Amino acid sequence: MRFEARVEITHLPGILDPQGATIERALPALGYDNVSDVRVGKSIRLVLDADDEAAARDQVEEMCRRLLANPVIEAYEIALSELSAP
């Protein structure tokens, strides 16, 4: 079975987010003064083959811990969807 995984990587609470802070400072100058809590993270999409959804999720989690995210300062969230057979 083939799955598309979408991983959202965000900063852990308490970790500085300078990109988000810069956007938040820039928005009022453009006339948007009703926006707060801007946080910038990464979004990774990938396709993988696995026996079932549980196996796919386990593998993506392991990949996050080992390569995609830095667990010391980042959190990750995984969403999986099954792709129809090619």
Add this chain to the structure above:
Amino acid sequence: MRFEARVEITHLPGILDPQGATIERALPALGYDNVSDVRVGKSIRLVLDADDEAAARDQVEEMCRRLLANPVIEAYEIALSELSAP
């Protein structure tokens, strides 16, 4: 009303994604040889006040066009959820 917006910014099809290509090349060396189509984008979360969901969506779209994304090379996808009153 207060909304949380989650914006996913990805490369348009045909635009090079060197970060995704690097991850895709690194994965087999770690033992993951069943992964393909790795694409890396940005994820932006923010909180905004608006009269209703349509107004919130319009404003986030305008912010994407003007500041958050580069429409020449990037696509964006917006997901909104209402936050309970503070």
